[in-house]
Amino acid sequence: MKAKKITRHVKWMGAVDWDRQLFDALIPLPDGTSYNAYLVSGSEKIVLLDTVDPNKLDVLMEQLEDVPELDYIVSHHAEQDHSGSIPMVLDKYPEAIVLASDKNKTMLMDLLHLPEEKIQVVKDGEKLSLGDLTMEFIYTPWVHWPETMSTYLEEEKILFSCDFFGSHLATSELYAHDESVVYEAAKRYYAEIMMPFRKPIEKNMQRLAPYQIDIIAPSHGPVYDHPKMILDAYNEWVSAPPKNEVVLAYISMHESTKIMAEYLLTQLADQGVKVQLFNLETADIGKFAMSLVDAGTIVIGTPTVLGGPHPNAAYAALLTSALKPKNLFAAVIGSNGWGGGAVAVDKLSALMPNFKDKFLKPAIARGLPDDVEMAELDRLANEIVQKHKEAGLK
Numbered sequence: 001m002k003a004k005k006i007t008r009h010v011k012w013m014g015a016v017d018w019d020r021q022l023f024d025a026l027i028p029l030p031d032g033t034s035y036n037a038y039l040v041s042g043s044e045k046i047v048l049l050d051t052v053d054p055n056k057l058d059v060l061m062e063q064l065e066d067v068p069e070l071d072y073i074v075s076h077h078a079e080q081d082h083s084g085s086i087p088m089v090l091d092k093y094p095e096a097i098v099l100a101s102d103k104n105k106t107m108l109m110d111l112l113h114l115p116e117e118k119i120q121v122v123k124d125g126e127k128l129s130l131g132d133l134t135m136e137f138i139y140t141p142w143v144h145w146p147e148t149m150s151t152y153l154e155e156e157k158i159l160f161s162c163d164f165f166g167s168h169l170a171t172s173e174l175y176a177h178d179e180s181v182v183y184e185a186a187k188r189y190y191a192e193i194m195m196p197f198r199k200p201i202e203k204n205m206q207r208l209a210p211y212q213i214d215i216i217a218p219s220h221g222p223v224y225d226h227p228k229m230i231l232d233a234y235n236e237w238v239s240a241p242p243k244n245e246v247v248l249a250y251i252s253m254h255e256s257t258k259i260m261a262e263y264l265l266t267q268l269a270d271q272g273v274k275v276q277l278f279n280l281e282t283a284d285i286g287k288f289a290m291s292l293v294d295a296g297t298i299v300i301g302t303p304t305v306l307g308g309p310h311p312n313a314a315y316a317a318l319l320t321s322a323l324k325p326k327n328l329f330a331a332v333i334g335s336n337g338w339g340g341g342a343v344a345v346d347k348l349s350a351l352m353p354n355f356k357d358k359f360l361k362p363a364i365a366r367g368l369p370d371d372v373e374m375a376e377l378d379r380l381a382n383e384i385v386q387k388h389k390e391a392g393l394k
Contacts, residue, residue, distance in 0.1 A: 001015065001016060001059065001172075002063065003039065003063045004174050006038075006158070006174070006215065006217070006223065007156050007158070009040060009041055009042065009133060009153075009155075009156060010038060010039070010040050010041075010153070010156060010158060010217075011038065011039045011041075012036060012037075012038060012174055012217070012223065013036075013037040013038060013039055013048070013060060013063045013064070014034060014035045014036040014037040014038075014050075014052050014056075014059070014060060014063075015034065015035050015052050015053075015056035015059040015060060016032070016033075016034045016170045016171070016172070017032055017033050017034060017035065017053070017055075017056060017170060018032045018170045019032065020032055020033055023081075023168065027168075027192050027193070027286070028284070028285065028286050029168050030284075030286070031168060031169045031170055031185055032168070032169070032170025033168040033169065033170060033220055033221075034169070034170060034171070034220055034221060035050075035051075035052035035053045035056055035081055035082070035219065035220070036050070036217065036218065036219045036220065036221075036223075037049060037050045037051050037052055037060060037219075038050070038160055038217055039067065040130065040133065040135070040153060041130075042129075042130025042131040042132055042133040043130070043131030043132040043133075044129070044130055044131030044132075045071040045072065045128075045129075045130040045131060046067065046069060046070055046071050046072075046130075047070075047071060047072045047073070047074060047128075047130065047135065048064075048067075048070055048072070048073045048074070048089065048096075049073075049074040049076065049151060049160050050074065050075065050076055050077075050082045050083070050160075050162065050219055051073070051082065051083065051084065051085035051086050051089055052081075052082075052084075052085050053080065053081040053084055053085070054080065054084040054085050054088075056085075057085045057088055060085060060089070061088070061089075061092070064089070064092065069093070069095075070089070070092075070093040070095075070096045071095075071096060071097070072096060072097055072098070072099050072128075073086055073089060073090070073093075073096055073097070073098045073099070074098075074099045074100075074135075074137075074151055074160075075098055075099065075100040075104055075108060076104075076148060076149055076150065076151065076160070076162035076219065077104070077145060077147065077148045077149075077162045077163060077219070078100075078104050078107035078108050078111055078112075078145065078147055079145060079163075080111065080112075081219075082162065082163075082219055083108060083111070083112060084112070086098060086108070086112060086114065087112055087113075087114065090114075090118060097118060097119075097120050098114065098118055098119045098120065099119075099120055099121075099122050099128070099137070100119055100120075100121060100122070100147075100149075101121065101122065101124075101137075101139055101147050101148070101149045102121050102123075102147075103141075103146055103147035104147035104148075104149070105119045105121050107145075107147055122137040122149075123137070124137065124138065124139035124149075125137070125138070127154075132155070133153060133154070133155050133156070134153070134154040134155065135151050135152070135153055135154070136151070136152045136154060137149055137150075137151055138150045138151070138152055138207065138208070140161075140162075140164055140204045140207070140208075141200060141204075142197045142200035142201070142204075143162075143163060143164045143194060143197060143200065143201055143204055144163055144193050144194055144196075144197055148162055148163065148164070149162075150162060150164060150208075152211055152213075156214070156215070157211075157212050157213060157214040157215065158213075158214065158215040158216075158217055159208070159211065159213045159215070159216050159217065159227075160217045161216055161217065161218050161219075162218065162219045163193070163194075163218065163219055163220065164194075164201075164204070164218065165186070165216050165218045165224065165227075165230050165231075165234065166186070166189055166218040166219055166220035166221050167182060167185035167186040167188075167189045167218070167220055167221030167222070168185060168188070168189055168220055168221065169181070169182065169185035169186075169220070169221040169222065171221075171222055173222055174222060174223055175222055175223050175224070175225045176221070176222040176223065176224050176225075176226075176229070176230070177222075179229055182221065182222060182229075182230075183229070183233060185221060186221065186230060186233060187233070187237070187290050187293065188286050188287075188289070188290050189220070189221070190233075190234070190237055190293065191286070191289035191290045191292060191293050191323065192286055192289045192323075195237075195289070195292070195293065195323045195324060195325060196322060196323055196324045198237075198238050198324065198326070201234070201238050202238050202239055205231075205234060205235065205238065205239075213227055213231075214227070215227065216230060216231075237293050241326070241391075241392070241393065242294060242295060242296040242326045242327060242328055242391075242393055243274070243294045243295065243296060243393055243394065244272070244273055244274065244296060244388050244393040244394055245273065245274040245275070245276065245291075245294055245295040245296055245297075245393075246268055246273055246274070246275045246276070246295060246296065246297045246298075246299060246384060247275075247276050247278070247288070247291045247292055247295040247297070247298045247299070247327075248261055248264065248265055248268075248275055248276065248277050248278070248299045248301065249277075249278040249280055249283065249288060249298070249299070249300050249301070249313075249316045250277075250278070250279065250280060250299075250300070250301025250302065250313070250333070250334075251279065251280040251281050251301070251302060251303070251310045251312045251313055252279075252281075252301070252303060252335075253303045253305065253310070254303070254335075254337075255368075256303065256334075256335035256337075256365060256367060256368050256369060257301045257302060257303050257333070257334045257335050258279075258301075259368070259369060260301060260333050260334065260335065260363070260365060260369055260373075260374075260377060261277065261299075261301045261333065262277075263369075263374060263377050264299065264333060264363075264377045264380065264381055265277055267377060267378060267381035268381050268384060268385070271381065271382075271385045272385075273384065273385060273388065276291040276295070278291070278316075280310075280312040280313060280315075280316055281312065285319065288316065288319075289319070289323060292320060292323060292325035292327060293325060293326075294326075295325070295327055296327060296328050296329065296387075296388050296391065296393045297327060297328065297329040297330065297331065297360075297384050297387070297388070298320055298325075298327050298329075298330050298331075299330070299331045299332070299333060299380075299384075300313050300316055300317055300320075300330075300331075300332055300333075300348055301313070301332075301333045301334050302314075302332070302333075302334040302344055302348065303334055303335050303336070303337060303344075304334070304335075304336040304337055304343065304344045307343060308343055308344050308347045309334075309344040309347055309348050313334075313348065314347070314348065314351060317348045317351040317352050318351045318352075320352060321351060321352040321353065321354055321355070324354060327355075327358075328358060328387070328391055328393075329358050329359075329360055329384065329387055330352060330355045330358050330359050330360070331359065331360040331361075331362060331363070331380060331384070332344070332345045332348050332349070332359075332362040332363075332364075333362060333363045333364070333377065333380070334362075334364060334365070335364070335365040335366070335367060335368070335369065336364055336365070336366060336367075337366075337367055342364075344364075345362045345364065360380060360383055360384065360387070361379075361380070361383070362380075363376040363377050363379070363380045364376075
């Protein structure tokens with residue numbers, strides 16, 4: 001793709017990766033992704049903000065053919081999808097200096113073996129004159145690595161936010177004008193990558209509040225020329241209380257746990273609780289992560305297998321704990337067959353230590369659930385409804 005004009009002084013550069021299906025050997029990319037770099041041309045200095053994943057280096061180098069000189073390369077984040085092509089760009093522009101946060105300097109030396117003398121540390125709040133333009137560097141740590149920073153272009157009121165406000169979304173459009181599509185991709189990105197860092201993100205949102213931001217230019221996904229949408233979304237995802245919703249994720253070997261999960265869904269729905277059901281045998285884990293953003297309660301359903309919970313249920317519990325959602329309560333349901341149901345419950349609870357005393361009394365069947373065991377699901381549904389009411393969830 002060719003470079004695209006954002007303003008008279010700023011161009012989008014980078015590459016759209018339509019075919020990438022997995023990120024960090026972990027995160028599914030159903031909509032591909034992009035690696036955004038930006039060229040800022042002042043009257044005296046020219047700056048490239050970030051680069052691209054090395055597998056798309058040829059696209060960036062072709063875009064740079066019309067750029068005879070480069071004074072600086074800003075590295076917002078050391079992760080290789082942004083920084084990985086810096087060494088090759090430096091080969092083309094040997095006089096350029098890499099600007100980075102103090103922590104990022106060490107990471108760039110470790111991850112890319114950049115020579116120390118090529119990296120200049122910029123301080124939090126430091127400004128750089130490009131002649132007729134001024135860049136301010138804003139440390140935004142833990143979105144989602146400790147060294148990350150953003151850059152604010154004062155005259156154009158553009159925030160170059162790196163992974164902050166990003167989305168894994170391959171698109172030929174420069175701007176986020178299809179808001180429903182972008183919202184979905186951005187929420188998935190937040191849920192899978194940013195949600196564990198809600199507290200630092202909340203502080204960084206407060207840090208950015210005084211700035212007039214007309215454009216947000218992230219390092220993944222489209223540019224926001226009407227940033228209110230993504231700012232409002234982040235404020236809700238990060239700071240708003242959970243909703244009157246339950247995430248019910250289960251796996252079943254011989255239908256017993258499935259019967260229990262579907263019955264619990266019905267009992268909750270009949271009492272006005274929104275339920276998102278995931279069969280962990282086939283579930284889109286990204287969708288599961290997205291559902292955790294808003295839910296007041298997470299329920300995991302599992303049979304007992306190999307002396308404990310089914311591995312898929314264990315993974316769901318581990319992932320839930322790692323993502324650190326706002327969920328107020330958790331519960332376990334399932335059928336233990338000839339195994340010990342208490343063991344499965346204990347092992348799932350141990351995988352979710354951040355829930356601690358948030359666990360509600362489990363509902364466990366010995367096999368195919370009978371009327372007494374189904375009544376335990378009624379009890380659990382009623383308890384969830386009551387807990388949500390007491391917490392004021394809407």
